Amino acid sequence: MQVQFIKWLAVFIVISAMSSNAGAKQYTVSSPDEYNAIASSLKAGDDVILQNGVYRDFEILLVGQGSAEKPITLTAQTKGKVILSGRSNLKLAGQYLEVSGLVFKDGYTPSSAVIAFRKDAQTPANYSRVSEVVIDEYSNPDRQESDYWVALYGKHNRFDHNHLTGKRNKGVTVAVRLNGEAHQENHHSIDHNYFGYRPVFGSNGGETLRIGTSHYSLSNSNTQVINNIFEQTNGEVEIISVKSGENLLKGNVFLSAKGTLTLRHGNNNRVEDNVFLGNGVDHTGGIRVINEGQVITNNYLEGLTGYRFGSGFTVMNGVPDSPINRYHQVNNAQITNNSFINVSHIQLGAGSDEERSAAPINSLFANNLIYNASLNQPFTLFDDVSGITFANNVANTKMIKELSEGFTTASLPLVKGENGLNVAKLNEPEVKGAETKDVGVASNMNVVSKSDVGVSWYPKIVPEVNFAAGKTIIVSADAAELMTALENASDGDVITIAPGTIVVPSVLIIDKTIMVTAQTPKATTLSFERSALFEIHDNGNLKLEGLVLSGKDSPDAFGNSVVRTKKWGMLHNYVLNVENCDIERLDINHSFNFFTSGKGAFADDISLSKNSFNGITGHVLSLDKEIEDYGIYNAEYVSITNNTFSNISGSVVNLYRGGTDESTFGPHLDMQGNVLTNVGSGKRNKQSASVYLHGVQVSTLKNNNFNESEPVVVNHTVGEPITAITNNTFLNTPMQMIKELFAPGPHTAVLNDNVSTKANKR
Incomplete structure (x- = not known):
């Protein structure tokens, strides 16, 4: 009798499973109304197919309880042929949900995220996946209105093989949210995505990926970011901002991307097998290290030009007994087997000041390879680095005294491997005493390619x-x-x-x-x-x-x-070039x-070259509209070369970046070979300056002639600005006036070979 019952039970289970499979439904819908009619009744194993077409103002809520064997799926009839436009978005809530094949373009989200792995604060998604989805230029028209493109909540979710490009408004492109235990130790996977062009934002709020926030930064996220490509993701200094613990960032490739992978908050993160190819582009950076227990190993960094917080490699100073939102001391960092090829700057103790006085401790910098074709050694020390042990590193340049015991200097001819990366062909006699076989990245390091990430049916184009x-x-x-x-x-x-x-x-x-x-x-x-x-x-x-x-x-x-x-109300960055023009009679x-x-x-770039400006009652370039001092400004690069300026009541340029934020690259000013006559003396020129620069990060004024004009006025704010005023002539013109508004001590500008024929009148 018992045997018969067991046989009956087995048959019942099989029949039930068959019945359950048979009960799964496939829905084909062609409008939001059709979708909403079936959305609340979706069961495990159900498939929803969106017919090809453009869906405008479609807020999709995919909610249900799928299973590992029978997820609930939502997909396009043909991948790439279902367009979500206008004010559309996607929310997932429940478990084992899968979405694929959609394109978001020609609009922006009406909520806080284009894609959110939750319905609301109480209803996240778990064990769910978004794959092969494109978000292209889907930005709020108000550039200061913040939103996410993707917000991951819940646990065990996967975001993979997606294509995201052209975010122009404020806010992180992809954010992992840790708002409570239901979202911590989440084991999300962000892998094989193509993160395309993100223009310079011109203030804080332009990160491409953030894992956590400072408020939850002492919690672990256990998120893995693997085999993604970040191409020209230039929004701000932090491309990836890690603000949580126990994350793995592995196998990612950064192509001509301004900024760094920043371990901003949180402990015990691992950064390995990543490739940073700067290609000599301005402000391209690598890795910035803060906090405890960070492991940085087997990373390849080449052609990076960035400096300070955006350097090719940065180990920061911390704040003693730091509050949770500031800079925790670097402790027990393990920096091993990395290759630094033509990296301009490696900065240790960066940010050292009266507040950030806690130098790195208990850390190791070992088995790293440093090569610079210029033969310039890249290290700058801003504080005591005795808390970092340097061992068995090899460089082709002579190291500074403080690091010399941990480095062997050797001739290092480079050989390009099959993976496209350079390895050093070490000359054994010249590196006697060093275990050179273990220096730098592994020769068989895998490098993910563009064809491996994103989708195959959408072009990876940088505008x-x-x-x-x-x-x-x-x-x-x-x-x-x-x-x-x-x-x-x-x-x-x-x-x-x-x-x-x-x-x-x-x-x-x-x-x-x-x-x-x-x-x-x-x-x-x-x-x-x-x-x-x-x-x-x-x-x-x-x-x-x-x-x-x-x-x-x-x-x-x-x-x-x-x-x-x-x-x-402008959203897109722009370029303005004016060349060989005569500008006159702006005096009505x-x-x-x-x-x-x-x-x-x-503006990405404003350029004035070989022009003549005569008779102007205002400014030539008025770039000073962001007066709230939030670190926002109006132009990244301003180039003024070989022009003549005569009878200008205002300034040649008013370039203003207020506040003390440290997350931007610019503004930059390059002013060379110009002649200024009677510039800046108008009664409405509030700054009484021929050139007014406030908070400009990089300024070069060279080989200019100032005649009967007001002085150059420079106000330094934050970020260790680089100001060089050299080889200029000041004829009956006061010399430059430079102030450090926040930093103590004398100004940091470089002033060389300037000639004045009149004493300052101020």
Whole structure:
């Protein structure tokens, strides 16, 4: 009887399983209403297929209780052919849920995340997966409105083989949230994703990946970040910000990416087998070490130019008895078997100051390979480094005295391996006494490729601004013809204007990459009857060449500009180049600027070259709209070379970055070979400066002539700014005025070979 019962029970289980499998359903839906009609009834094993098409304002909630054998799935009919646009998002809640094949573009999330692994604070997703999803330029139009593209909650979730590119508004691209025990020790996997271009944000809030927050940083996340590619993820100094413990970051590749992988908070993280290829790009960095028990091993770093907190490698000083949101002392860091090839800066004790006075302790720097083709040794020590033991490292340059016992100097010819990485062909007699076979990364180190990450059906393209990529459109000196040509032009087109004079009756909107040039240099004059001639909008980039630009027909009102951005609300970074132009008669009323940035607008590059500016009642470049002192600014790179400036009431440039935030790269100013005559003396020039720089991080003023002008005024704020004022002539002009607004002691600017023929009048 018992045997018969057991046989019956076995048959019942099989029949039940078959019945359960048979009960799984497949739904094909083509609208939000159709989806919502079935969403609350999904069971384990059910599949939902979204038919190809564009779904606008579709907030998807995938909720249910799947199982490991029978997950609930949501996928596109054809991967890449289901577009979520407008105000759409995706939330997952429950367990064993899987989503794939969707594309988010042409819109932005109406909630705090495009994809959230939770329904609400009480209902996370566990054991769930999002794979082969694209989020492309899906940014809130208010660049200071913060959101995530992906927020991971719950436990044991996987985010893999996705493609994320073009986040332009504030907020972390992917965030692992640790808000309570239900989300800690989560064992998430973030793997094989393509993190594409993220433009420089121009303030804090531009991280690509963050694991935790300072509030929960003493908790463990146990998240693994494996085999992802980060290409030109340039948002801010921290590409990856680790703010929790026991995480593994392994096998990731960073391509021309400005910033660093930063162990900002949390202990006992492991960073291994990662590849950083800076390709000599400005501000490309590697790894920054803070806190206890960090292991950094078998990482390959090459062609990195960054310095200070963005260096190729940085070990920071901490704050004694640090509060949870500051800098904990480096303790028991194990830095072994890494290769530093043409890395410009390795900084130890970085950030040392009155507050950050706790130098690293109980740490090891061993078996590392350092090679610089320039033969410049890369180390800078900012504090006592006796708490770091240096052992069995090999370099091709002579080390500084404090490190010499831990390094062997040797000739290190490099050989490129099959994986594309350089290894040193060590010359044994020259490294006698060192166990060189164990120095640097393993020769068989695996390097993930672009074809291994993201999706195969969406292009991995980094956008470029090319002013001559399109066709040439020749127009006569006629306003209507010029306006029509601009309206019909495509990205990269060149509009060439025949000789003559044009009075433009309307503001010319620039919402594409456009070059406007004269058919015969200086034979075409543009004047304008509105408060601006050109206004740059999102997606706009403008180059002006060989033109005469006049304010003679402008309104008799204050605050005109030849070029301006939208007054507020720009999302896209832009480029402005002006070359070989004559700018004149911007004097019909006061405060007439050549260029005015709107609030929130951000330029990747502004360049003035070989121009003549004469008769301006305002500033040439007004880049000072972010006055709240939050570390925000209006332009990353400003280049002013070989121009003449005469009779300018305001400054040649007002460049302002307020606050004490340390997370940005710029602003940068390069001003060389210019002649300034009678610049800066207008009564409305509040700074009484010919050049006004506040909080600028990198400034070079070289070979300029200042005649009968106001001084250069420089205010240093934070970030150990680099200011060099050299080989300039000040004729009847006060010398530069430089202040350290927060740091004690004398200013840090380099002043060499400047000539003054008049004593300072201040």
